[in-house]
Amino acid sequence: MKRTKIIEILKSDVPGDKFFFKGWVRTRRDSKTFSFIEINDGSCLKNIQVVADDTLEHYEDIKKLTTGSAIAVTGTLIESRGKGQKWEIQAEKAEIISIAPDTYPLQKKRHTDEFLRTIAHLRPRTNKYGAAFRIRSELSYAVHKFFRDRGFRYLHSPIITGSDCEGAGEMFRVTTLAPDSPSKKDGKPDYAQDFFGKETNLTVSGQLSAEMFALSLGDVYTFGPTFRAENSNTRRHAAEFWMVEPEMAFCDLTENMEIAEAFIKYLSSYVMEECPEDLELFAKFVDKTLMRTLENIASSEYVRLPYKAAVKILNRSGKKFDYPVDFGKDLQSEHERHLTEKHFKKPVIVYDYPKDIKPFYMRVNDDGETVAAMDVLVPGVGEIIGGSQREERLDVLKSRMNEMGLSQENYWWYLDTRKFGTVPHSGFGLGFERLIMLVTGIRNIRDVIPFPRTPNSIEF
């Protein structure tokens, strides 16, 4: 008989059907003449309850089943006499695959997130983390589906990069030089002897590669790992995380904002439609306001707010911020949250930021002091997307690079696209972990990544 996954069995509405399934024991309760066994196979949040009568072969062994043990069951679907579930399985045959010892760390009790991080290899077996990682999987698919349905092409941008600066933070070095005595030249490591013949790092963004492809294929996106070697232990930072970066040819800032809004709306609607059961767990136990937040994000019309107007609103708010607000200063998390959570009470797209706080590739506006940048702020997490129209004018781009001390020689290929058929184009980046935190209410980035990497932490 072919095995059926528990998610499929629970979708059934025909009592009397016979099933063969396998899974892990969550709990066992014995009465005089039978045992209830809750079994989960990871395919969904719910367990299936098995009724094992003492008339079963090897019933004595069944009474030894511990939490975490593995079992194969053949039985008939019947309507449950207990409450809490519609169906249960009357076992006709139960075969023990393996017995977990009592030292199994996931005994039925509440575990702290901190403890579960120390057993990241086992935590997806819990309800909460199983749900989180099923949602992560579904939303990954939603990312691909959103873009493919709109004619975007997916691009695998490189992870190891020779660019000394992609404009966003500290980098990890990648090397095959001997760690204790690297070949040296003039007292410095001789990168000519390194694998790539020069110093290389882990990428901080796929954007520049994506621009090359957008200016060839039209609409493209990347979705891959990116890295920051920042020694900061906060609940929002990890050294390794996944970014979604669409890039669109023939697209200005206004259209860029429209796509960003449509994208966030799509993702929040998608998770509500496709993951109702897993989502319910978070709405019940992690963040009581979760569904309201998601509904707001999925259905509000997002505010369009120039940076200058945002500064005015913040200065007139009467609120005392830790960081003062003034033209030319970047908005802090506290400002972003005030705008989206307190002032507008819905998502806000702030745009036209001061030139001096933004990277070289953003398009300079006609006022000469702002660039065509935009950030999407949402209740719950603040900034979820950052993007811009890119500077397509060769002369302006070059003078921006000079101002910022960037070598034109290293970026000859980037400049090439402004020489040969340059066109207006735009793009943005979404931190995928921040999205998962938004839709689950999980507050620590370590808890939405299968095996998180943070300073001094690389177990597993």
Added chain:
Amino acid sequence: MKRTKIIEILKSDVPGDKFFFKGWVRTRRDSKTFSFIEINDGSCLKNIQVVADDTLEHYEDIKKLTTGSAIAVTGTLIESRGKGQKWEIQAEKAEIISIAPDTYPLQKKRHTDEFLRTIAHLRPRTNKYGAAFRIRSELSYAVHKFFRDRGFRYLHSPIITGSDCEGAGEMFRVTTLAPDSPSKKDGKPDYAQDFFGKETNLTVSGQLSAEMFALSLGDVYTFGPTFRAENSNTRRHAAEFWMVEPEMAFCDLTENMEIAEAFIKYLSSYVMEECPEDLELFAKFVDKTLMRTLENIASSEYVRLPYKAAVKILNRSGKKFDYPVDFGKDLQSEHERHLTEKHFKKPVIVYDYPKDIKPFYMRVNDDGETVAAMDVLVPGVGEIIGGSQREERLDVLKSRMNEMGLSQENYWWYLDTRKFGTVPHSGFGLGFERLIMLVTGIRNIRDVIPFPRTPNSIEF
């Protein structure tokens, strides 16, 4: 008027429709009173032909349009009087976005793959590379769709790893230690001062992580970048490439082979159905046997062949191989190609390999000398998939690790899954670039990766 992509315009079958579109000039031919302009916007292989009469405003400028220039056109769809295309656009308005200088490297002539590698930022603008990267994008989606439709969950396995050995080749070191004078302790680099507090590398496989998740969520897969620091300059090796690695709980070698066969069949059918136009380019200009190969792979019943039987066939073939064949030796590419291309003339799955040539995690068969490993060989590229049933018995696994000198301490988490509810499970790996080479007939891995990384080569 809203812009329409050229792929959509070409799908039209209503002459008289009016369109606004943008793109890059591929060629321009002038006659006395009008010009033909071929325009491509990257959305598909085909150009759209624009007829620009000399009655157009700024017609003199249009006659200056060079290859690579960008343009926006408003016009009416009419049936083409020329051959080679069904539709063309009678321009009513044409606005030049930018003029490419004559130094634009992609003039209308044949360029070698070697030359195009030196301008990897521009090569997706050519027919061949545009098609290759559209196919790469479509097949990425197909990977996700195949697994999602079957209830698999997608897992982002970590890129930076602290495991000193994942069992597959040379690794890149990842570090933030000062390259010229790393902190030292006892004459060696003091990794306690490194970002993660220990030596770390780029992953060579997501399998071990995927096993952890399979033993929690059931059926899972990874799809992400992997790395080899091997200093080999061949047409089949890159330092950075993408791997697909499914892992299934409650799955033995037989079922593993079934899923692998279904997967390869799905992908080859998918590309024929979803990318007929781009595929045709490769069938015409790159590999005349391509369609026959793909049909064979999509519809043959794959041979199941024990390694021992494979050795016999090879020894009896009468063919002189560069490497002798004998039990205990790994099959070389020449052997694999002989089996699949000459002997069976269809895909072959070789299984039950000698234990001594395979990694520690593969399940030892009852004969004690082979393991439950399998390789899928296909005509055209040879090995495309390698996989195995994993060793789920704690004692056997430990003794295999001892034999191979692996530290049990470092793998405590891996061993945990064999202590707590261990179950039979299996998985395999597909090199994604090898798949793209298979379906396009492209023979060099550098030409199926957007920006390839190989020894001494990391431009862009």
